[in-house]
Amino acid sequence: MxxxxxxxxxxxxxxxxxxxxxxxxxxxxxxxxxxxxxxxxxxxxxxxxxxxxxxxxxxxxxxxxxxxxxxxxxxxxxxxxxxxxxxxxxxxxxxxxxxxxxxxxxxxxxxxxxxxxxxxxxxxxxxxxxxxxxxxxxxxxxxxxxxxxxxxxxxxxxxxxxxxxxxxxRHADLLAEQLQYALTSRIAIEQAKGVLAERRGISVDEAFALLRGHARSHNLRLSDLAREVANGTSAEAELLGTAGTGESGTTGATGTTGS
Known part of the structure; x- marks a missing residue:
């Protein structure tokens, strides 16, 4: 190896x-x-x-x-x-x-x-x-x-x-809960990717890199941030949804890919 x-x-x-x-x-x-x-x-x-x-x-x-x-x-x-x-x-x-x-x-x-x-x-x-x-x-x-x-x-x-x-x-039903949480979170992430891709005019892969990079740099849970972006209910959603260049723009996505 x-x-x-x-x-x-x-x-x-x-x-x-x-x-x-x-x-x-x-x-x-x-x-x-x-x-x-x-x-x-x-x-x-x-x-x-x-x-x-x-x-x-x-x-x-x-x-x-x-x-x-x-x-x-x-x-x-x-x-x-x-x-x-x-x-x-x-x-x-x-x-x-x-x-x-x-x-x-x-x-x-x-x-x-x-x-x-x-x-x-x-x-x-x-x-x-x-x-x-x-x-x-x-x-x-x-x-x-x-x-x-x-x-x-x-x-x-x-x-x-x-x-x-x-x-x-610790609980007998935790596995089912964990898997269900992962699957529910997946839906929110796909919605957030679509929102970012449309608002930024970028690819879906770039949108995910932007979303994930912002979550990591701001110490946020990816699934929580995705729900906020999809629902437009937080400052993070406004920040990511604004097509500016000074804050968490697509430039930042490039640097986070694969991190």
Whole structure:
């Protein structure tokens, strides 16, 4: 393992330790994890799906808007590597999308239309419990090595432990509450991204970078800020929604991407 990958993996485990604190932001953690997957595994995009109390999968975080849209399509069509990884609890790796038209016809077509040529999916699991899946997408031919798969599964396991361990699961229904909170927060974040993209005249990815950067620099919870921006009910919403250049403008988004 090279030093860069080793350092990035170490950072992920440090981030995981932060999940033990009371005000842990699960959505921000999952987005960070998706970004780390792209850096560590040399893939082009990553996304994380979580199941709710009824065992229904939902898109929770992604490294790019294209990955999020493809995951939504995968959920809508109820077919694809992530669905299989969640259902079986086993990795689905090195999927050549051009050769997957028979197995997942709609997903393979949508993935290639988005620019991806291969895909991988790893279950978010702890022993026999599977709470979601990690999606990895590539825009160029290639395979994950055995070492890559081990590293990717370790990252998926980290996400699982972070969610399950949050607040030590003191109550029997905490897992369902945490997952439901993450999914509800996801809706608010998507709404806020749309508001910022429209008001600023920027892409959805740039809008998310702006939103996340502002939350971090002002020590705000990402989901709380997103609700304020979507509802236009706070000074933060006014600040982010004003198309000026002096305060938290799109220039600031560039510097926060990937942080």
């Amino acid at each position: 090279d030093m860069t990958r080793e350092r990035l993996l170490a950072e992920v485990f440090v981030d995981t330790a932060d999940t033990l604190v009371e005000d842990f932001d699960v959505i921000d953690f999952l987005h960070t994890l998706a970004e780390r997957c792209v850096e560590i595994l040399d893939v082009d995009a990553a996304g994380i799906m979580l199941s709710d109390a009824a065992k229904v999968l939902h898109a929770a975080a992604s490294s790019t808007e294209n990955a999020r849209l493809l995951e939504l399509f995968e959920l809508q069509s109820e077919a694809g590597p992530c669905i299989d990884a969640f259902t079986t609890g086993r990795p689905v790796v090195n999927v050549d999308l051009s050769a997957s038209a028979e197995r997942w016809p709609r997903f393979a077509e949508a993935a290639q239309a988005t620019g991806f040529v291969s895909a991988h999916a790893l279950p978010l699991r702890l022993r026999e419990k599977v709470i979601g899946a990690l999606n990895l997408f590539c825009e160029r031919p290639g395979t994950l090595t055995a070492a890559d798969v081990r590293s990717g599964q370790a990252l998926a396991d980290v996400a699982t432990v972070a969610i399950l361990a949050h607040r030590s699961l």
